[in-house]
Amino acid sequence: MPGAAHHHRIWIGAVGLPPSTAAALPFALAVVAIVVTEPSIEAHHRGPLPPDLVVPRPATVVWVLLVVQIRCVDLAVATPSLRPGRRCCLGSARRRRGTAGFGVHEASPRRASLGGREEVLVNGFACLNPMDVNADHFFKAAKLDTPRNTKDSKVGSNVTLINVMQLPGLNTLGISIARIDYAPLGENPPHTHPRATEILTVLEGTLYVGFVTSNPNNTLFSKVLNKGDVFVFPVGLIHFQFNPNPHEPAVAIAALSSQNPGAITIANAVFGSKPPISDKVLAKAFQVEKGTIDWLQAQFWENNHY
Secondary structure, X not given: OOOHHXXXXXXXXXXXXXXXXXXXXXXXXXXXXXXXXXXXXXXXXXXXXXXXXXXXXXHHHHHHHHHHHXXXXXXXXXXXXXOOOOOOXXXXXXXXXXXXXXXXXXOOOEEEEEOOEEEEEEXXXXXXXXXXXXXXXXXXXXXXXXXXXXXXXXXXXXXXXXXXXXXXXXXXXOOEEXXXXXXXXXXXEEEEOOOOOEEEEEEEOOEEEEEEOOOXXXXXXXXXXXXXXXXXXXXXXXXXXXXOOOOOOEEEEEEEOOOOOOOEXXXXXXXXXXXXXXXXXXXXXXXXXXXXXHHHHOOOOOOOEX
């Protein structure tokens, strides 16, 4: 069995090659293939080739294969999960590219030494050793069918998020779920998820929901949702949900496109930061007196995620 030099070799089947050899191999094969095949084509077609016969130019074939093999070798050297005997993640760790106003970059795999052992970290979480994985890594008795307490919340909502911190098996899988309970006239205040798009389904009651696009337009897209309705909040955009019924609670389930979506509640971040943002800065930004900012910063800014 290959020993400690795994990280200095590229593995092709059962054969371990040094990176320099593996890098040269596809290029050499491409040159040999062109030398062998091009004369045979000309030998079978004396004179001009038929116009419907597509023969790649040798230079094109060489360059395409050269680019492909460089990318493959770079990936194999940089990604421990492609080498035998290393710790790896269940699922695929990939860097996602977004579009203007809606995009986000997720962290690519990193290596860190923990307790003398090298671990692969994705989004800050250690990957699971496949030999140690069991069903409990993918299970949680979350009781998402049970109503949550909203009476103690100043904003009248309770968010129960199930992400990679509760289910280690979610790491790199790009999904999480949340139950949200709303008291009568309760809300999930304006916030963003820096790493996830959210799709919300109303299970009980009515919700007024919306999101605001990025600068310069800052357009509000909003809807009143009833039981069974669905609404999408694009990644990174400020959004909210409000229960307009003064007598009945509401319940929703949200699915998010990251195992660790994150949440930034706007009021908490702006007025409840530690240490506080200068009241001069905020007074200028909001075009109000400094006394108003001081009063806002003195409030208790509650986290409604439990």
